Amino acid sequence: VRTPTELELMLFHDGEIVEDGAVDLATLPEEDRLAVLFRSRADEIAHWLERAERGGAGEPALGVAESLAVLGDLVRADAARQAPFVSVAGAVMGAVERREVTESPALSSVSSLAAPVAPVSSPPPPPVSASWAARPTPVRARLRPWITGSGLLAAAAACALFVLHGPDAPIGEEPPVPAMLVASAPSLPAYDGSGVAVDTVDFGAKMGTIFLQPGEASLRDSVTTVVWIRDEEPRP
């Protein structure tokens, strides 16, 4: 029996077997002919594998092991290639989450409402400044009363739930998240955060991320948009 190729082994294990005569190879492009595994050939491969497992095939058994080893090497090489990016992305996300801890949950959730809100029209152009610092806006200052009110509302709702359910309520469950109450408050003004909006971007084959970097609340900064693209080290 002819030693099966790696492609044939893959087709065999994937069950991609075609009944004899079901496909006319002459009608297929040359590169597609190799990807057709007929039933008769599959039976030969099954026989070959049985012999290999018994050790009766000698060298072919080593061929299977080699195929698996090559596959393992490829997987490990790919994982190693991606490892630096994973660590950088993890560091970035970790830093974002650490920053979140210091912010009010209500404020963070209001910021997160920005994405689905479509711009209605444009704000007037602000005075031009030579500074590279982000343009100050009164967004957070104007939202602060609403946020405070929503926080109090959330606290009141949590107290009411505790009173209604009493000590039978599961201790481990978190009280209603203020963010949801903020989101459903009908009188909350629309988020009017400023900053650059990305209308479209084509990352091609690269991985890309769009960060919306919040401004300093104390400085009443606007959001800064960052388009971050994963680049490959140039090959020597």
Added chain:
Amino acid sequence: MISRRRMLTLSSLAVPTVLLGASQAFAQGKPPAVLPQLATDVLVLHATNRGGGIDPSLAQLRQLKDPPFSSYDTYKQLSRTKVLVSKDRATNVGLPDQGKLSLKRLDVPTRYKLGANIVKGSGEPFLANLEVTGDLNDIFFVAGQVYDGGILVIGIRLVAPS
């Protein structure tokens, strides 16, 4: 609760559209005046982890101290260029790797819309068809291109031509 990480991270598999700018002017009822000419201030930085800190000339860029920029500890200014952008043709800005950043003003009646492309010095496209909408003095960054042991960080600010 909506995961902020999920909110902030958009995969390249689905072309992302981020609508950020719910308008301040929705209550004002009239579109703002748009300058007939627009310029951009293009700041090219080199980010590395060589322990050198942030260039004092960049002290006003408080964004560099926060994520995602804080994953690098050293920022140096490589160039700063102010260029006019027009609707008729793309304006090119040279990059340190001999690549180029192309900017073009897009035709939007009431807002400032900018198109940007980056081609590496090797000729390989790095950023294709980025379109952003913003207002005067707004700044955005494009980062990640590998360069000299670090990455390039390009800040682009919409400004009035002087």
